[in-house]
Every structure is written in C-alpha cells, then in structure tokens.
Amino acid sequence: MTMTVLTEEALIQIRRDLHAMPELALKEVRTSAYLEKVIASFDQTNLQVKHIKDLPTALLVRVTGSNPKRTLGYRTDIDALPVSEKTGLPFASKNPGVMHACGHDIHMTVALGVLSYFSEHQPVDNLIFFFQPAEESENGGKLAYELNVFEGEWRPNEFYGLHDNPDLPAGAIGARLGTLFAGTTEVNIDLEGKGGHAAYPQDANDMVVAAAQLIGQVQTIISRSIDPIEGGVITLGKLEAGTIRNVIAGHAHIEGTIRGLTQVMIEKIDQRLREVGEGIAKSFNAEVTVSLNQGGYLPVENAPELTKRFINFMKNNPEVTFVETKPAMTGEDFGYLLSKIPGTMFWLGVEDDSQLHSATLNPDESAISKGINAITAFLNDRMTA
Structure with missing residues (x-):
C-alpha cells in the first residue's frame, strides 16, 4: 500500500x-x-x-x-x-x-x-x-x-x-x-612536566613516560571498574609529545573518546578517568588536565x-x-x-x-x-x- x-x-x-x-x-x-x-x-x-x-x-x-x-x-x-x-x-x-x-x-x-x-x-x-x-x-x-x-x-x-x-x-x-x-564523550588530556636534555633525565620531568603510564592505566578502567555485563569503551586515538629524539618532552597531549550505553555508565567512566589523571599527576609531580566534552551526544x-x-x-x-x-x-x-x-x-x-x-x-x-x-x-x- x-x-x-x-x-x-x-x-x-x-x-x-x-x-x-x-x-x-x-x-x-x-x-x-x-x-x-x-x-x-x-x-x-x-x-x-x-x-x-x-x-x-x-x-x-x-x-x-x-x-x-x-x-x-x-x-x-x-x-x-x-x-x-x-x-x-x-x-x-x-x-x-x-x-x-x-x-x-x-x-x-x-x-x-x-x-x-x-x-x-x-x-x-x-x-x-x-x-x-x-x-x-x-x-x-x-x-x-x-x-x-x-x-x-x-x-x-x-x-x-x-x-x-x-x-x-x-x-x-x-x-x-x-x-x-551509545553516548559519546570527547577526551582531551594535557600533561605538563619539564623538558630537558636526553642525557640528563634527572634534571627533567619526562611527559612521554607519564603519558605512557596514563595510557596503560586507562586500559584498566573498563576491565576493572565497569560491570562486564554492561557496555563501555575508552579509546585514546591520538598522542603528541616531543620534538626530537634527544630532547625529553615536557608536554604531552592525548585525545580520545568514551562510549557508554547509559548516561550513568558514561559518568562513571568520566570519573574514573579523572581519578587516573589525578594519580598520574601525583606520581610524576606533573600537571595533568583532563577535559571531557559530551555536548549533546547522550x-x-x-x-x-x-x-x-x-x-x-x-x-x-x-x-x-x-x-x-x-x-x-x-x-x-x-x-x-x-x-x-x-x-x-x-x-x-x-x-x-x-x-x-x-x-x-x-x-x-x-x-x-x-x-x-x-x-x-x-x-x-x-x-x-
């Protein structure tokens, strides 16, 4: 018809x-x-x-x-x-x-x-x-x-x-x-430390290492903080740090996305991500800024x-x-x-x-x-x- x-x-x-x-x-x-x-x-x-x-x-x-x-x-x-x-x-x-x-x-x-x-x-x-x-x-x-x-x-x-x-x-x-x-949240993370000569790491604060630790810990949020029966995803798809092989990077920038099937789930993942950032900041004596933007994508x-x-x-x-x-x-x-x-x-x-x-x-x-x-x-x- x-x-x-x-x-x-x-x-x-x-x-x-x-x-x-x-x-x-x-x-x-x-x-x-x-x-x-x-x-x-x-x-x-x-x-x-x-x-x-x-x-x-x-x-x-x-x-x-x-x-x-x-x-x-x-x-x-x-x-x-x-x-x-x-x-x-x-x-x-x-x-x-x-x-x-x-x-x-x-x-x-x-x-x-x-x-x-x-x-x-x-x-x-x-x-x-x-x-x-x-x-x-x-x-x-x-x-x-x-x-x-x-x-x-x-x-x-x-x-x-x-x-x-x-x-x-x-x-x-x-x-x-x-x-x-799913709902989606844009993730932007900036890590600030201190740059320096590759031969003198004791005088610098390496944000490549800090970023690597943060990325590794983020992988545990879904596997260890989220009910496996429920759905959630964190993907960190972009990492920028450093300028040349023999200079320790004093800044790193990470971009990614969070996906969750309920708003409650997304907010829980958001919170755990902030907590990981706070932990990395304390561990490396660095400034870590976690910016999350969900906008209208609930x-x-x-x-x-x-x-x-x-x-x-x-x-x-x-x-x-x-x-x-x-x-x-x-x-x-x-x-x-x-x-x-x-x-x-x-x-x-x-x-x-x-x-x-x-x-x-x-x-x-x-x-x-x-x-x-x-x-x-x-x-x-x-x-x-």
Whole structure:
C-alpha cells in the first residue's frame, strides 16, 4: 500500500539531488533551501513552517491535526561528513571532500515522504517535523533545544527518528528496548612536566613516560571498574609529545573518546578517568588536565512504553520486515532530545556492503518507500490510541 503522495520516482530523484549537494554541520544552506522548496510544493492547508534565527539551516514544519490529543514529533538530520566520495555514481557529491556517507540523504527523503502524505491526509494529532542541522558534529539537537525551539504548540509530546543501517535488508525496520546508540564523550588530556636534555633525565620531568603510564592505566578502567555485563569503551586515538629524539618532552597531549550505553555508565567512566589523571599527576609531580566534552551526544535511550508500542506495531504489520537489533557503540545526538522528550529511534535497513561513514556507501533506494509506508502507518496507528 503506497502512503506517500510523492511517487517513488520523485523520491529517488530527491534523494539523488540531496546526495549531490552534501554540506557540513551548520553550513547546510543549499540543503535547507532545497528542503523548503520541496515542502512548498505540498498542500499548505494544514502546514506551518518555522525558521530559527540563531540556527538558520534548521527547518520545522507543523501539521495541524483534525482532533489532536497530542503532538508527535519526527526528526531527520540534514548534514554530511568530511569524506571524499568514491562510489563513482552519476549523482555523486559535487562538493569535494564532503559526502552523505552516513545516509542523511535517505533520512531526509523519508521525512519528506512522510510529510507529503500528511499534507494530503490531515492527521488526527498534530505533527512536528524537525529538519535538524549538525548531527555529525556541533550537536544541533542540543542547540535547537537550548534555543527554546520546542515550546508551546511546537513542543512534541513524543519524538521519533530513524537511522539507516546497511546491515539490514532494504526497507526492514530495526529497533530495541533500551539503548539503541551509545553516548559519546570527547577526551582531551594535557600533561605538563619539564623538558630537558636526553642525557640528563634527572634534571627533567619526562611527559612521554607519564603519558605512557596514563595510557596503560586507562586500559584498566573498563576491565576493572565497569560491570562486564554492561557496555563501555575508552579509546585514546591520538598522542603528541616531543620534538626530537634527544630532547625529553615536557608536554604531552592525548585525545580520545568514551562510549557508554547509559548516561550513568558514561559518568562513571568520566570519573574514573579523572581519578587516573589525578594519580598520574601525583606520581610524576606533573600537571595533568583532563577535559571531557559530551555536548549533546547522550545515549539514545528509547522510552520503554512508547518503544514497546512501536515494536509491537512493526512486528504485527505484515508489510514490514522487523528485526530486533543489538545496541551500537556509535553516537547520535538524538539522544539529547530523547533525554528531554520521550520517544524512539529505530533503524531503516538499506542493505549495502559498505558501512556507514564509508566513502563507498551506496544505500539501496528501494528502502525509501518501504520506510515511508511503515512510518506513516505507525503514526496513523499511534493517533488512534
């Protein structure tokens, strides 16, 4: 059953247009203008468009319900990644060094399809569509929330959103109770000691040695401070120290990331990391500064009752292939919005050999219409409860 007023041909063209014009976080000027142009072609009877002065590439659309008991929110992200595309597709990125390597072009097209349906078929409940900039960096969801965008008639009672998944069959819906995506924290550590001549270590304070000890101790946080049944990751991916082989380094800089499936878990890892830094500072008589920045990248913790309803609907819909999925350690800033407004994030299968963030990602476009049909059917069903 086709639920969108946009044809499959039109949807694929929209996706390809968006794919060819990827833009980085907070720079999605052409993308936002294109989205608004498509939305302007819909029946405007029940639509209201809202711009955000301090977040100019964001776009919100409100659909007035016929007999609303609630307001349902639907979010899509619109930014791309600093990746040089290698697909060789005729509609490949025309913006060198930038690509929709995370499939946000698919996300946007599905959102437009759902909106097009409800522009022609007035929903019972009110709907808010949030076309969000800056998911990949700069936490656009948090920025919007802190700008008080979701107030009054623009505040959803529930929020929904998808992420495409190349490991699932095209058009399949994947979901789970609990956490779908981990929360992430950026780690920056600076160690200050005293530089000196390599031949006179007694007159210096070597931060290469101190950094090595810190890195070794950090590896014990997950293995010895975290319940093995729960999930957590610390990766220290960058280390800078020294200038030449015969000079003792007086400064070292380390960068990394923390991932956790609950906010409580992330905060526990944060605390242990600070304590390790304090211990290294005392052991080496050094200054150790541990800077942690989580921003809006909280765990995507799905609301239990809403997610049960969502899963039950998808499982019982004969037109939907449903897959119960495991949590992923990748991050998604929709977690911030779900920490403020209950809701559910789910997967849309796009079946591809390449993974997300890959320069060769090429999602199966047949997933678009299937995703739109599943989502519009669910929202219609939700409005009857």
